Amino acid sequence: MSTNKEQAITFIDEKGEMLTGMSDFLWDHPEIGYHETKAAKLFCDTLQQEGFTVERPLAGIPTAFSGTFGSGAPIIGFLGEFDALPGLSQVSECPEKKAVEVGGAGRGCGHNLLGVGSLAAAIAVKHYLEQSGLPGTVKFFGCPAEEGGAGKGFMARDGVFDELDIAFSWHPGEVNSVACESTMxxxxxxxxxxxxxxxxxxxxxxxxxxxxxxxxxxxxxxxxxxxxxxxxxxxxxxxxxxxxxxxxxxxxxxxxxxxxxxxxxxxxxxxxxxxxxxxxxxxxxxxxxxxxxxxACSNTVMNTNLLQVLQRNLEQISVPEFSKEDFALAKAMRATQKGSASYFDELVLDVTDPEEQEKLSQNSNSDIHNVVMPFPMERQGFASSDVGDVSWVCPVAQLNIATMPAGTAMHSWQEVAVGKSGIAHKGMLYAGKVLAGAAIDVLRDPAVVERAKQEKLKRTKSQVYCAPIPKEVKPKISEGI
Ligand SMILES: [Zn+2]
Ligand SMILES: [Zn+2]
Known part of the structure; x- marks a missing residue:
């Protein structure tokens, strides 16, 4: 790894306290889709302090914004989400269902980590651009209302992502893997x-x-x-x-x-x-x-060229080291979710080399999956995401990073309970590092951008993005998911 790249990645550790403080603040103030005023203010203030040019609102949505640094091509975007889920209030690190506020919102999809992890990547890439003197622009997008609100769908419809060459994002989960699942x-x-x-x-x-x-x-x-x-x-x-x-x-x-x-x-x-x-x-x-x-949301167009850059960085950058306390919490939380399906086990089935499969299977008994999964087979997932619309505008690739105990179900009180634990913090910073590493590789070898764009044209059969949300429809600000 080059010195500049290494320094940029280490910069995330230097900013670690500020970043984990931000994600904890978001966890403590869970705002649902299109109501994320505290979150948007925190992100915009931080972006300004870190030397980004802030633009707000975007697409007429008060809690949508961007932060930009640098000049020229390639223009690389990081997508950040920060909305919470209604009704999922839960006491932190408590191994039984217990609300902080009965009926209140909670961090059931880990978006407090998602937004800040992507911001960490943007800050590191800015540091790299300053040190290396290479041309390029980094943009962080604050994308509200992923849960049931299709924030990015409205933003894509209104051309917010049009200038991007590529974009990266990630999602908190139970494995460290590139995201090879298309969404519906x-x-x-x-x-x-x-x-x-x-x-x-x-x-x-x-x-x-x-x-x-x-x-x-x-x-x-x-x-x-x-x-x-x-x-x-x-x-x-x-x-x-x-x-x-x-x-x-x-x-x-x-x-x-x-x-x-x-x-x-x-x-x-x-x-x-x-x-x-x-x-x-x-x-x-x-x-x-x-x-x-x-x-409405578009399906996600996968991009193997960009996923390979992410995979390389997943393997290059050290996975977090979890403490005894982290494992103890994971064990306690895991005991509350009997028989939950593990995405890890599903991915292990893709591995054809029996020796590698055996090695990974040993990890399946671990309470935290702290290994890097090999490049998985592409598959059709059943969830939906408004990242789909961005993937029709420019090539997009995403990661899944372990921020919660093995086998934790998404949108569960268990996921909320671990959202500001050591496991979550370490996973989030790791996600930021891998995303930053991938973007830095693209800045150093912009030919990847062209290959990714060619692949997108092939996969979409050169169809131009046609926003599924009609022009006159405005975001619906509701409690519905
Ligand atoms: Zn969700
Ligand atoms: Zn989510």
């Missing part, structure tokens, strides 16, 4: 049914039940499930039942639907089929339905 495209819509209220016993013939309509819509969708592609998904939540008195015919009811498919076009087809079911339900009940488009 999705559409989210709210179905508002309007009926007529009346006395359910004295004048039922005058009533038109919006709740009946919503129930029929759900029944219709159950039948649809048998006749849609096997890898498609439809989920729903009833967000308003219209009332609590059975003696009143419910004049209003609403449901929030989330439809997913591996490709954007398939998700759109599914959305349109669900819309027809909603219209059918309204017709059957003599009610009216209004379909409110909420948001």
């Amino acid at each position: 495209a999705n559409y989210q819509a709210c179905y508002h049914f309007y009926g007529v209220s009346s006395h359910a016993a004295m004048s039922p013939e005058l009533g038109r039940s919006a709740l009946d309509a919503l129930e029929l819509m759900n029944t219709g969708v159950q039948y649809l499930r048998e006749h849609m592609p096997m890898d498609n998904r439809v989920h729903y939540a009833i967000t308003n039942t219209g009332g609590t008195l059975p003696g009143v015919v419910q004049p209003y009811a609403e449901g929030l639907y989330l439809m997913r498919a591996p490709q954007l076009g398939q998700a759109k087809d599914l959305y349109e089929r669900v819309n027809r079911i909603a219209n059918g339900a309204a017709m059957m009940t003599d009610t009216r339905v209004e379909i409110e488009f909420v948001k």
Whole structure:
């Protein structure tokens, strides 16, 4: 490793206290999507202190912002998220479910770490640009409302990422691995049914039940499930039942639907089929339905060229050393999640060399997966992410880094509980180092950018990014996920 690169990576350790302090502050102040005012202020103040030029708001979203340093090509972006999940409040490092504030939000997806880990990378790359004198620009993007809000989808639609040559991001998890899982495209819509209220016993013939309509819509969708592609998904939540008195015919009811498919076009087809079911339900009940488009995400376009740069840095930069206390906490937390599926075990199955597989399997008994996984096979994941939209604008690659005990389920109270532990801090700083190392390699060998762009053209069959969110739709600021 060159001295300049090594110094830039060590710089993250020098900034370690400030960075972990930031992620702990975010953990202590869990703000949900589009409400991240404290987080946005903290990031913008820090970016300014660190010598970045801050731009805020972006795409008309008050909590979206960027910090820029340097000049010329390549322009490298780091994506940072910082939103929390409603209802997941949990006491730190407590091995039983116990809320700090009953019903409050919590860090169930580790975005306090995600945002700060990406910021760490941007700070290190700035340090490298200053020391090396190489041309290049580093940009940190503060991306709100990943959870159910598609913040990056709105930002991509409005051209926020257009100038980027490439972008990197990461996600807290239970393994150290490059992210070879593509995410699903999705559409989210709210179905508002309007009926007529009346006395359910004295004048039922005058009533038109919006709740009946919503129930029929759900029944219709159950039948649809048998006749849609096997890898498609439809989920729903009833967000308003219209009332609590059975003696009143419910004049209003609403449901929030989330439809997913591996490709954007398939998700759109599914959305349109669900819309027809909603219209059918309204017709059957003599009610009216209004379909409110909420948001949509594109599927993620993978980029092997960039993933290989990340893999090289994962292997080059030392994995964190966890303390006795870290392992003790991991053991205690792990005991609370019996039988949870491990992504680690799934990745081990990809390894064809029996000796390497054996070596990795030994680690599967560890309470923290502190090894680097070999380059995994590409696969279709079932989750969705608004990083997908950025990956249609410029080549993107991501990492998963172990910030939690082995086998911890995402969006669980256990994940919240470890969000400001030593495991989380060490994993976050490691993520920042690997991302920074990869960006530095790209600055030193900009030919990678061209190869990554060619690969993106091939994978997208040269299709131009077409934002799935219509121009007139504004971000929906709600509690819904
Ligand atoms: Zn999440
Ligand atoms: Zn997440």
